Amino acid sequence: xxxxxxxxxxxxxxxxxxxxxxxxxxxxxxxxxxxxxxxxxxxxxxxxxxxxxxxxxxxxxxxxxxxxxxxxxxxxxxxxxxxxxxxxxxxxxxxxxxxxxxxxxxxxxxxxxxxxxxxxxxxxxxxxxxxxxxxxxxxxxxxxxxxxxxxxxxxxxxxxxxxxxxxxxxxxxxxxxxxxxxxxxxxxxxxx
Amino acid sequence: xxxxxxxxxxxxxxxxxxxxxxxxxxxxxxxxxxxxxxxxxxxxxxxxxxxxxxxxxxxxxxxxxxxxxxxxxxxxxxxxxxxxxxxxxxxxxxxxxxxxxxxxxxxxxxxxxxxxxxxxxxxxxxxxxxxxxxxxxxxxxxxxxxxxxxxxxxxxxxxxxxxxxxxxxxxxxxxxxxxxxxxxxxxxxxxx
DNA sequence: AAATTCAGCGAACGGCTGTTTACTGAATGA
DNA sequence: TCATTCAGTAAACAGCCGTTCGCTGAATTT
Numbered sequence: 001x002x003x004x005x006x007x008x009x010x011x012x013x014x015x016x017x018x019x020x021x022x023x024x025x026x027x028x029x030x031x032x033x034x035x036x037x038x039x040x041x042x043x044x045x046x047x048x049x050x051x052x053x054x055x056x057x058x059x060x061x062x063x064x065x066x067x068x069x070x071x072x073x074x075x076x077x078x079x080x081x082x083x084x085x086x087x088x089x090x091x092x093x094x095x096x097x098x099x100x101x102x103x104x105x106x107x108x109x110x111x112x113x114x115x116x117x118x119x120x121x122x123x124x125x126x127x128x129x130x131x132x133x134x135x136x137x138x139x140x141x142x143x144x145x146x147x148x149x150x151x152x153x154x155x156x157x158x159x160x161x162x163x164x165x166x167x168x169x170x171x172x173x174x175x176x177x178x179x180x181x182x183x184x185x186x187x188x189x190x191x192x
Numbered sequence: 193x194x195x196x197x198x199x200x201x202x203x204x205x206x207x208x209x210x211x212x213x214x215x216x217x218x219x220x221x222x223x224x225x226x227x228x229x230x231x232x233x234x235x236x237x238x239x240x241x242x243x244x245x246x247x248x249x250x251x252x253x254x255x256x257x258x259x260x261x262x263x264x265x266x267x268x269x270x271x272x273x274x275x276x277x278x279x280x281x282x283x284x285x286x287x288x289x290x291x292x293x294x295x296x297x298x299x300x301x302x303x304x305x306x307x308x309x310x311x312x313x314x315x316x317x318x319x320x321x322x323x324x325x326x327x328x329x330x331x332x333x334x335x336x337x338x339x340x341x342x343x344x345x346x347x348x349x350x351x352x353x354x355x356x357x358x359x360x361x362x363x364x365x366x367x368x369x370x371x372x373x374x375x376x377x378x379x380x381x382x383x384x
Numbered sequence: 385a386a387a388t389t390c391a392g393c394g395a396a397c398g399g400c401t402g403t404t405t406a407c408t409g410a411a412t413g414a
Numbered sequence: 415t416c417a418t419t420c421a422g423t424a425a426a427c428a429g430c431c432g433t434t435c436g437c438t439g440a441a442t443t444t
Binding site: 013028030031035146 | 420421422424425
């Protein structure tokens with residue numbers, strides 16, 4: 001799986017060859033079948049590995065009980081740190097989220113749906129129930145999850161194009177402002 | 193290009209074969225080289241075709257001088273209609289935006305940057321200049337562009353999973369609410 | 385009318401692909 | 415201790431891949 005992740009840094013899963021993977025590991029092609037049925041099978045395994053670590057990070061941020069701006073700061077920093085530590089994982093997710101392998105796409109979509117559930121239940125107690133019906137909470141959670149993915153890929157491109165930290169700081173500043181803007185909207189939701 | 197777009201509906205560009213394209217057209221493999229140097233060359237041509245039509249649509253919506261909610265309605269409807277009309281185009285963009293072919297990724301990023309420029313200049317006259325420095329206008333424009341792409345791919349998945357119009361209406365409702373929330377945040381930007 | 389560009393042709397090139405087969409030796413468990 | 419699972423092997427299979435070559439006929443230009 002590590003070898004595959006490395007190869008997937010500059011190609012997509014649907015063009016990855018089985019032999020290519022075994023060659024990178026230093027193993028006979030047939031040995032692949034001892035571990036995976038398919039390349040798409042390997043793909044869904046990589047989805048679980050890649051989104052598992054992100055999952056822990058998200059929960060940690062969600063558990064913090066700070067105010068709006070502190071939480072935004074913590075979330076953006078956590079995403080930045082995660083991207084710095086596991087760039088290949090999140091590159092894989094960004095690439096295959098709409099990629100050519102159906103099973104992998106569906107695995108990612110299901111996992112991101114679970115993320116949205118958790119964000120929704122984390123935000124629910126903080127929102128006045130009379131102006132936040134469940135479907136509105138859900139739409140807010142989806143906005144947050146999509147924005148997180150968006151921000152993560154922006155960090156990725158920043159560190160790919162420009163190893164220096166300048167571009168990275170610009171991405172962080174933009175992400176913070178966008179989250180602040182969403183927070184403002186959230187506070188004025190349904191108050192005419 | 194039409195044949196390639198058709199083949200790319202269920203695979204990504206980096207796994208598309210030159211012979212595969214020529215076979216779909218009914219032409220000898222060597223004929224490909226009369227039109228494109230590479231498959232990535234074909235890719236950037238497809239980017240221009242795909243984002244060109246979207247471009248016109250966006251400008252039409254931006255030119256409309258209605259109020260907030262009317263503009264949101266018009267924008268979401270226009271995106272929905274566009275996805276219905278050119279699903280393969282926008283699927284291609286979603287897939288290759290973070291795909292395995294560098295040149296294509298860069299072409300898409302450059303084009304979306306131009307989109308953000310246009311959104312920024314369209315919104316600029318409506319925003320009080322004292323609370324909206326240029327970089328804040330830019331971050332707003334990027335949020336809108338990313339949300340548009342996000343919404344378009346959501347429509348795509350809705351019509352792929354469920355040919356009926358029910359799922360599609362749900363996506364539209366969510367997108368409208370998210371844009372409304374962003375509008376609220378925009379109106380309360382920097383007013384403590 | 386002659387010359388030139390153009391798009392396409394068939395054939396060939398070495399090289400890489402996924403998958404199956406039967407076999408091997410080490411680790412594991414009863 | 416003996417049987418079984420486990421991970422890996424080499425070899426072979428047919429088939430597809432991108433690319434190059436010289437040639438052809440139509441369209442276009444001069």
